[in-house]
Amino acid sequence: AQKVTQAQTEISVVEKEDVTLDCVYETRDTTYYLFWYKQPPSGELVFLIRRNSFDEQNEISGRYSWNFQKSTSSFNFTITASQVVDSAVYFCALSEDRGSTLGRLYFGRGTQLTVWP
């Protein structure tokens, strides 16, 4: 079973629309980390955010915000007033903190976001 599920394969929006990218994860650990990465057309992986399992505070960074809910095992990412430069593939990832899988980073399959002008 996938540890990280990004159900949305592709999303298209028009500039200035808000868009939410969903991420659902699965783990038995009590200590874990969640990540979001952006992969623009140039191909590199750009780190956006890290959240540990003990910090459920939502975070806002400019037009980006993240909603972490342990009750639903979700870590959703919202872009407000989207721009063409937001067009990219976005990955959600999970890192567990127990012995057998310590350090491994499990990725979702990614969501391709296209923002049209």
Place this chain on the structure above:
Amino acid sequence: NAGVTQTPKFQVLKTGQSMTLQCAQDMNHEYMSWYRQDPGMGLRLIHYSVGAGITDQGEVPNGYNVSRSTTEDFPLRLLSAAPSQTSVYFCASRSEGQGLDYGYTFGSGTRLTVV
């Protein structure tokens, strides 16, 4: 600049050829790993290492070998390339700290095509 350096950035191989993808980091991280990225599959772990002399298999290890003789370097070897190994490869290292220090640094990727 500190970070993870991957070489080459692009490579075309013929089926059956061998090659080594290089990965080096200068952050003194013990943990290093290799991922491959295929369309619609996200990134999948090939091999990883928790320190010099210690390596282990990830999710998709077949067809790849690794070794870790130094903390800095973690090369990935393809002994006999196959078209199924056409992919984008990422090397990553992980800091050992907790909290704000915990995180992964990725290389810029190697795009490999096997014909």
